[in-house]
Amino acid sequence: xxxxxxxxxxxxxxxxxxxxxxxxxxxxxxxxxxxxxxxxxxxxxxxxxxxxxxxxxxxxxxxxxxxxxxxxxxxxxxxxxxxxxxxxxxxxxxxxxxxxxxxxxxxxxxxxxxxxxxxxxxxxxxxxxxxxxxxxxxxxxxxxxxxxxxxxxxxxxxxxxxxxxxxxxxxxxxxxxxxxxxxxxxxxxxxxxxxxxxxxxxxxxxxxxxxxxxxxxxxxxxxxxxxxxxxxxxxxxxxxxxxxxxxxxxxxxxxxxxxxxxxxxxxxxxxxxxxxxxxxxxxxxxxxxxxxxxxxxxxxxxxxxxxxxxxxxxxxxxxxxxxxxxxxxxxxxxxxxxxxxxxxxxxxxxxxxxxxxxxxxxxxxxxxxxxxxxxxxxxxxxxxxxxxxxxxxxxxxxxxxxxxxxxxxxxxxxxxxxxxxxxxxxxxxxxxxxxxxxxxxxxxxxxxxxx
Amino acid sequence: xxxxxxxxxxxxxxxxxxxxxxxxxxxxxxxxxxxxxxxxxxxxxxxxxxxxxxxxxxxxxxxxxxxxxxxxxxxxxxxxxxxxxxxxxxxxxxxxxxxxxxxxxxxxxxxxxxxxxxxxxxxxxxxxxxxxxxxxxxxxxxxxxxxxxxxxxxxxxxxxxxxxxxxxxxxxxxxxxxxxxxxxxxxxxxxxxxxxxxxxxxxxxxxxxxxxxxxxxxxxxxxxxxxxxxxxxxxxxxxxxxxxxxxxxxxxxxxxxxxxxxxxxxxxxxxxxxxxxxxxxxxxxxxxxxxxxxxxxxxxxxxxxxxxxxxxxxxxxxxxxxxxxxxxxxxxxxxxxxxxxxxxxxxxxxxxxxxxxxxxxxxxxxxxxxxxxxxxxxxxxxxxxxxxxxxxxxxxxxxxxxxxxxxxxxxxxxxxxxxxxxxxxxxxxxxxxxxxxxxxxxxxxxxxxxxxxxxxxxxx
Numbered sequence: 001x002x003x004x005x006x007x008x009x010x011x012x013x014x015x016x017x018x019x020x021x022x023x024x025x026x027x028x029x030x031x032x033x034x035x036x037x038x039x040x041x042x043x044x045x046x047x048x049x050x051x052x053x054x055x056x057x058x059x060x061x062x063x064x065x066x067x068x069x070x071x072x073x074x075x076x077x078x079x080x081x082x083x084x085x086x087x088x089x090x091x092x093x094x095x096x097x098x099x100x101x102x103x104x105x106x107x108x109x110x111x112x113x114x115x116x117x118x119x120x121x122x123x124x125x126x127x128x129x130x131x132x133x134x135x136x137x138x139x140x141x142x143x144x145x146x147x148x149x150x151x152x153x154x155x156x157x158x159x160x161x162x163x164x165x166x167x168x169x170x171x172x173x174x175x176x177x178x179x180x181x182x183x184x185x186x187x188x189x190x191x192x193x194x195x196x197x198x199x200x201x202x203x204x205x206x207x208x209x210x211x212x213x214x215x216x217x218x219x220x221x222x223x224x225x226x227x228x229x230x231x232x233x234x235x236x237x238x239x240x241x242x243x244x245x246x247x248x249x250x251x252x253x254x255x256x257x258x259x260x261x262x263x264x265x266x267x268x269x270x271x272x273x274x275x276x277x278x279x280x281x282x283x284x285x286x287x288x289x290x291x292x293x294x295x296x297x298x299x300x301x302x303x304x305x306x307x308x309x310x311x312x313x314x315x316x317x318x319x320x321x322x323x324x325x326x327x328x329x330x331x332x333x334x335x336x337x338x339x340x341x342x343x344x345x346x347x348x349x350x351x352x353x354x355x356x357x358x359x360x361x362x363x364x365x366x367x368x369x370x371x372x373x374x375x376x377x378x379x380x381x382x383x384x385x386x387x388x389x390x391x392x393x394x395x396x397x398x399x400x401x402x403x404x405x406x407x408x409x410x411x412x413x414x415x416x417x418x419x420x421x422x423x424x425x426x427x428x429x430x431x432x433x434x435x436x437x438x439x440x441x442x443x444x445x446x447x448x449x450x451x
Numbered sequence: 452x453x454x455x456x457x458x459x460x461x462x463x464x465x466x467x468x469x470x471x472x473x474x475x476x477x478x479x480x481x482x483x484x485x486x487x488x489x490x491x492x493x494x495x496x497x498x499x500x501x502x503x504x505x506x507x508x509x510x511x512x513x514x515x516x517x518x519x520x521x522x523x524x525x526x527x528x529x530x531x532x533x534x535x536x537x538x539x540x541x542x543x544x545x546x547x548x549x550x551x552x553x554x555x556x557x558x559x560x561x562x563x564x565x566x567x568x569x570x571x572x573x574x575x576x577x578x579x580x581x582x583x584x585x586x587x588x589x590x591x592x593x594x595x596x597x598x599x600x601x602x603x604x605x606x607x608x609x610x611x612x613x614x615x616x617x618x619x620x621x622x623x624x625x626x627x628x629x630x631x632x633x634x635x636x637x638x639x640x641x642x643x644x645x646x647x648x649x650x651x652x653x654x655x656x657x658x659x660x661x662x663x664x665x666x667x668x669x670x671x672x673x674x675x676x677x678x679x680x681x682x683x684x685x686x687x688x689x690x691x692x693x694x695x696x697x698x699x700x701x702x703x704x705x706x707x708x709x710x711x712x713x714x715x716x717x718x719x720x721x722x723x724x725x726x727x728x729x730x731x732x733x734x735x736x737x738x739x740x741x742x743x744x745x746x747x748x749x750x751x752x753x754x755x756x757x758x759x760x761x762x763x764x765x766x767x768x769x770x771x772x773x774x775x776x777x778x779x780x781x782x783x784x785x786x787x788x789x790x791x792x793x794x795x796x797x798x799x800x801x802x803x804x805x806x807x808x809x810x811x812x813x814x815x816x817x818x819x820x821x822x823x824x825x826x827x828x829x830x831x832x833x834x835x836x837x838x839x840x841x842x843x844x845x846x847x848x849x850x851x852x853x854x855x856x857x858x859x860x861x862x863x864x865x866x867x868x869x870x871x872x873x874x875x876x877x878x879x880x881x882x883x884x885x886x887x888x889x890x891x892x893x894x895x896x897x898x899x900x901x902x903x904x905x906x907x908x909x910x911x
Contacts (some may be wrong), residue, residue, distance in 0.1 A: 151885060258738075
């Protein structure tokens with residue numbers, strides 16, 4: 001199982017170690033360095049870009065046993081946790097007092113906070129509350145020589161360079177994270193979940209574009225297209241329509257008065273764009289069911305094809321309608337069905353390419369279509385990844401966004417923190433890009449994975 | 452630099468930017484002085500490419516360079532250990548890209564923040580970067596100086612809404628990080644390192660921001676209390692409520708008297724300058740603002756406020772300007788004012804403030820305090836004596852602050868003080884944190900040690 005994560009990539013470590021403390025992590029790292037063996041950290045393995053796969057073989061440090069919440073400090077709205085703590089477990093530990101941990105990836109009931117830090121994970125509600133980096137104030141690091149360092153802490157601003165800002169999202173290529181100090185957020189007084197049903201994808205995307213332009217700021221704004229919705233409805237029975245072009249799942253939060261104003265504005269914009277219906281979840285049960293539909297959607301689509309490939313790219317929100325049209329056109333061009341379930345409010349697309357991996361031609365077409373979609377997103381001013389990370393999946397596409405000078409600086413930073421290159425080799429940087437330090441360091445023990 | 456070297460460098464700089472944008476005359480260079488250290492040459496590139504060329508020449512000549520914008524915040528940090536060339540970025544200005552429909556903007560570093568604000572205001576948008584010297588400061592300067600904004604209570608600091616940057620690194624190469632979209636995890640987040648780096652890593656040439664819609668109403672509420680315990684009790688009540696204010700500032704009586712009392716828009720507010728005052732800012736629809744007013748009035752009553760008053764939109768915006776400028780205004784309260792910035796936890800705030808006031812009093816200095824967002828304390832020390840004994844008073848105070856370390860969680864630096872005191876006081880003396888990791892970052896960005904030599908934390 002450690003050969004896989006949530007992506008289509010695959011790489012097998014020679015050894016999986018399960019440390020229970022930072023000191024043990026440090027010892028393992030020292031041992032690995034002594035024997036020139038690559039190291040990769042891993043949380044729950046739910047990542048979608050191959051970030052936690054042992055591309056160079058070697059030792060995988062699985063943080064599953066380091067799963068304790070070390071401190072909850074409600075007065076100062078901080079929690080100190082080990083990296084193996086499951087994202088939602090932190091929310092569960094503080095929700096009695098009216099707090100929660102804001103980053104909410106779809107996998108939040110299984111993914112770990114260490115993994116979130118490594119990938120700078122997002123989720124539906126990051127539209128209003130930001131991604132993981134906005135919710136981390138301190139880290140304990142194990143450097144690639146085994147040295148243990150603390151950066152930041154509970155304080156909101158550290159003096160000196162923003163090292164937490166550098167480390168969060170560095171995909172385990174600069175240091176291993178052995179402890180996290182996280183911000184806790186206060187639950188809003190009121191929450192309203194709206195389901196807007198549209199006859200066409202264009203109507204839904206144009207609604208989002210106009211909401212952004214009119215400065216309506218829901219806490220979450222998710223879109224699912226009609227045919228993927230049928231599969232989701234078969235799976236969760238949340239009451240999603242089976243005969244529409246697309247839906248928007250919107251959430252507004254805050255004071256009762258603000259929620260009332262915002263939901264009225266959203267209703268107005270949706271109807272101006274020919275929404276068939278704007279439905280409000282009548283209670284927490286219905287609200288949870290709608291969100292269950294959204295968060296389990298990718299799993300539900302497993303019923304439609306033997307395999308699927310979830311893309312992750314970002315576009316300017318003003319270009320949402322044209323981008324969705326182009327995604328569908330690219331799919332048609334390659335004779336592939338592409339579903340769209342994504343974070344519309346922040347322009348974070350997740351085109352889902354369905355294919356049968358046993359059909360070589362279809363598999364190759366899926367790969368080419370995916371690349372074309374990502375290229376298109378970057379061309380119109382977007383980015384390669386909004387929340388899944390670069391990992392193995394997109395390392396070769398980094399050249400679409402970054403120049404040789406950009407890579408040279410990235411390599412110098414990488415060299416300063418990970419001089420041996422043993423830490424998570426083969427990630428983030430394109431393999432073919434230049435000098436030795438970005439080559440994949442393979443383990444002396446390494447043998448190619450069969451099949 | 453020797454006159455011969457200056458002349459050689461000047462002609463090379465001129466070949467890049469033209470004669471009129473290279474200055475070596477002492478009168479012109481005086482304007483680029485940093486902590487009484489003047490450069491030998493000042494150069495004004497027109498764009499990022501020219502800036503990169505200038506940096507390459509500087510590296511070849513082993514020159515030390517301080518990048519600057521409107522030079523409003525160059526007093527922050529230690530005096531430069533060497534300073535040959537001033538790299539004036541004020542000509543690299545203008546909006547590179549603005550997509551109001553996406554709420555994103557990309558702006559050249561030399562653009563004044565006030566100019567950007569006007570452009571955003573035309574689309575009813577704004578950037579929550581209400582920092583000191585607002586009318587003059589450039590976008591790049593504001594990011595590099597890292598000063599915070601009273602709006603941070605809701606909107607966070609620059610790192611939270613800066614979505615990308617372009618810059619010239621210490622090899623003279625133009626580089627970038629992030630992008631122009633609101634959500635992006637592609638590559639290392641170098642732009643976060645640039646925030647507050649005092650120009651010690653790179654020359655910022657362009658910054659991309661997420662912008663925000665201006666809300667229909669922006670109002671405030673003032674409540675006054677007999678002492679800091681009452682004021683901080685009110686702040687805690689707000690934190691424990693459902694309210695999410697945009698601004699939360701606590702003013703000591705001395706701050707109110709020195710910084711607010713004579714300001715014309717504020718006089719009508721009948722501020723009690725003998726009390727501790729809490730200013731709460733909030734925004735949204737008229738209904739939401741009315742709810743804030745109602746709830747804050749109730750909380751003020753339950754926490755025994757002496758007085759409480761609702762502040763309408765224009766009064767609130769005037770107050771916001773005063774808070775925005777406060778750290779800089781505090782540095783002008785006396786001939787030898789010292790402004791210190793502390794960061795602590797909400798739960799430690801009362802203890803820290805009491806300790807600081809006690810130290811100030813023991814050091815025979817009056818002081819003024821502004822507490823921002825339940826965690827930042829700006830403290831102005833106002834020595835009364837002549838220079839010689841004044842530094843002794845401040846040094847005694849600073850040493851006392853050092854004695855608190857280990858007893859409570861805080862970090863601190865001296866934000867503004869007379870340049871000639873810095874060596875003795877050490878503005879970063881209690882910065883904490885792993886200096887060696889900062890040095891690694893510096894080495895990667897600026898391998899030759901070209902930028903802002905010796906000014907930043909840890910002497911980098």
